[in-house]
Amino acid sequence: xxxxxxxxxxxxxxxxxxxxxxxxxxxxxxxxxxxxxxxxxxxxxxxxxxxxxxxxxxxxxxxxxxxxxxxxxxxxxxxxxxxxxxxxxxxxxxxxxxxxxxxxxxxxxxxxxxxxxxxxxxxxxxxxxxxxxxxxxxxxxxxxxxxxxxxxxxxxxxxxxxxxxxxxxxxxxxxxxxxxxxxxxxxxxxxxxxxxxxxxxxxxxxxxxxxxxxxxxxxxxxxxxxxxxxxxxxxxxxx
Amino acid sequence: xxxxxxxxxxxxxxxxxxxxxxxxxxxxxxxxxxxxxxxxxxxxxxxxxxxxxxxxxxxxxxxxxxxxxxxxxxxxxxxxxxxxxxxxxxxxxxxxxxxxxxxxxxxxxxxxxxxxxxxxxxxxxxxxxxxxxxxxxxxxxxxxxxxxxxxxxxxxxxxxxxxxxxxxxxxxxxxxxxxxxxxxxxxxxxxxxxxxxxxxxxxxxxxxxxxxxxxxxxxxxxxxxxxxxxxxxxxxxxx
DNA sequence: TAGTGGTCTAGACCACCAT
DNA sequence: TGGTGGTCTAGACCACTAG
Numbered sequence: 115x116x117x118x119x120x121x122x123x124x125x126x127x128x129x130x131x132x133x134x135x136x137x138x139x140x141x142x143x144x145x146x147x148x149x150x151x152x153x154x155x156x157x158x159x160x161x162x163x164x165x166x167x168x169x170x171x172x173x174x175x176x177x178x179x180x181x182x183x184x185x186x187x188x189x190x191x192x193x194x195x196x197x198x199x200x201x202x203x204x205x206x207x208x209x210x211x212x213x214x215x216x217x218x219x220x221x222x223x224x225x226x227x228x229x230x231x232x233x234x235x236x237x238x239x240x241x242x243x244x245x246x247x248x249x250x251x252x253x254x255x256x257x258x259x260x261x262x263x264x265x266x267x268x269x270x271x272x273x274x275x276x277x278x279x280x281x282x283x284x285x286x287x288x289x290x291x292x293x294x295x296x297x298x299x300x301x302x303x304x305x306x307x308x309x310x311x312x313x314x315x316x317x318x319x320x321x322x323x324x325x326x327x328x329x330x331x332x333x334x335x336x337x338x339x340x341x342x343x344x345x346x347x348x349x350x351x352x353x
Numbered sequence: 354x355x356x357x358x359x360x361x362x363x364x365x366x367x368x369x370x371x372x373x374x375x376x377x378x379x380x381x382x383x384x385x386x387x388x389x390x391x392x393x394x395x396x397x398x399x400x401x402x403x404x405x406x407x408x409x410x411x412x413x414x415x416x417x418x419x420x421x422x423x424x425x426x427x428x429x430x431x432x433x434x435x436x437x438x439x440x441x442x443x444x445x446x447x448x449x450x451x452x453x454x455x456x457x458x459x460x461x462x463x464x465x466x467x468x469x470x471x472x473x474x475x476x477x478x479x480x481x482x483x484x485x486x487x488x489x490x491x492x493x494x495x496x497x498x499x500x501x502x503x504x505x506x507x508x509x510x511x512x513x514x515x516x517x518x519x520x521x522x523x524x525x526x527x528x529x530x531x532x533x534x535x536x537x538x539x540x541x542x543x544x545x546x547x548x549x550x551x552x553x554x555x556x557x558x559x560x561x562x563x564x565x566x567x568x569x570x571x572x573x574x575x576x577x578x579x580x581x582x583x584x585x586x587x588x589x590x591x592x
Numbered sequence: 593t594a595g596t597g598g599t600c601t602a603g604a605c606c607a608c609c610a611t
Numbered sequence: 612t613g614g615t616g617g618t619c620t621a622g623a624c625c626a627c628t629a630g
Contacts, residue, residue, distance in 0.1 A: 296591065301582075343538040400603095402599085
């Protein structure tokens with residue numbers, strides 16, 4: 115086997131098996147996995163090999179390990195949302211999750227751009243959301259979201275969508291956002307945005323174009339946020 | 354020892370010892386470290402413990418491991434600069450290091466802001482640089498840099514500073530940039546920037562405010578870049 | 593007290609690289 | 612061929628948690 119072109123170390127194979135189980139929902143988010151020793155027995159490898167696989171999963175934030183308790187499937191807690199997926203911080207260093215005011219929800223056929231970004235067929239359905247988000251009680255972000263309708267059936271009929279969408283995706287639709295890629299630009303506010311954000315037209319805004327990926331590796335949300343960064347900034351830590 | 358309040362696992366202690374050696378320049382960047390077995394013998398621990406320490410150092414990009422060759426002190430190659438510290442990418446996905454045109458260099462006393470950001474005394478000396486940077490041959494970034502003079506003696510007299518400053522810091526001043534924190538905002542171009550970048554005054558620019566830290570944990574460079582993101586974007590990967 | 597993950601050790605074999 | 616890091620194993624002890 116070592117000589118085959120797609121040779122993989124044992125611990126990687128174990129990791130892949132575990133990821134597959136996570137993807138299929140064998141364990142729900144927050145639920146505990148079997149112990150290292152029992153997984154080792156099941157897979158016929160040593161505990162050390164299972165440990166290395168679990169360590170890598172923990173590093174990728176797919177599981178959380180707690181000494182004396184066990185290994186648990188990662189879940190979107192408010193803490194995680196705040197420190198992991200939301201990078202806007204007050205210039206004074208204060209972190210706070212933004213409030214939300216839903217402006218519009220509707221189902222539609224995907225535009226070309228949506229189909230391309232979400233990897234959908236040309237005539238696939240999407241759900242579009244538009245939200246105002248508030249930082250420190252003040253309107254600061256205009257957010258447009260597109261979701262593949264197939265993954266989120268009936269979401270457009272959901273009466274009151276919560277502020278923390280990723281938790282909602284996980285609890286209601288079984289979709290766990292595991293990874294995201296953001297593209298940032300400076301843009302000028304258009305008339306509508308300027309009005310919503312109480313700024314002059316043409317005021318500089320930070321555009322955060324985010325594509326979020328589920329556990330299975332497929333894109334499940336396209337989100338474009340236009341942010342007033344007068345009193346806030348986006349934090350990026352290198353290394 | 355396990356009961357002392359500052360108990361540290363053996364591998365962490367080994368790691369700390371190795372970091373201290375890296376900081377003091379016991380091995381030059383690019384140079385090979387002793388093998389795992391010889392380090393294990395020297396420290397009186399097992400090879401596995403040294404391995405765990407080295408694995409963490411490799412994860413933090415302080416060393417690079419190569420199977421069959423050895424473990425080497427990380428160095429600022431063009432590749433590393435391009436993929437690790439420079440996050441602006443063409444909208445078509447093309448990555449390229451920006452060219453540079455030096456506009457000004459001079460030594461001065463630190464402003465209050467500089468002293469605060471670089472953790473210097475009020476009357477400490479700094480060196481200030483101002484550069485134009487070009488993406489695809491086009492003026493795209495105005496960059497202002499402040500350095501503590503104590504760490505970079507005589508840099509202001511350096512006739513032709515290279516494009517890749519971090520490599521220069523490392524080779525000439527023995528300062529290895531190991532980590533950085535960036536704060537991003539959207540701002541409006543002032544008259545000078547607009548002229549330099551051939552934009553209308555007030556055009557939106559992406560401000561990247563970066564504080565870079567050396568191996569020893571001290572801030573060694575404050576860099577503020579104002580970028581025209583009409584054809585480029587800043588990439589941020591989450592997870 | 594029993595079970596979990598965390599640390600540490602020792603030894604074996606493998607893949608890769610230089611010579 | 613010899614040395615390096617990469618993988619895998621087995622066993623020991625520790626710290627933490629829960630009942």
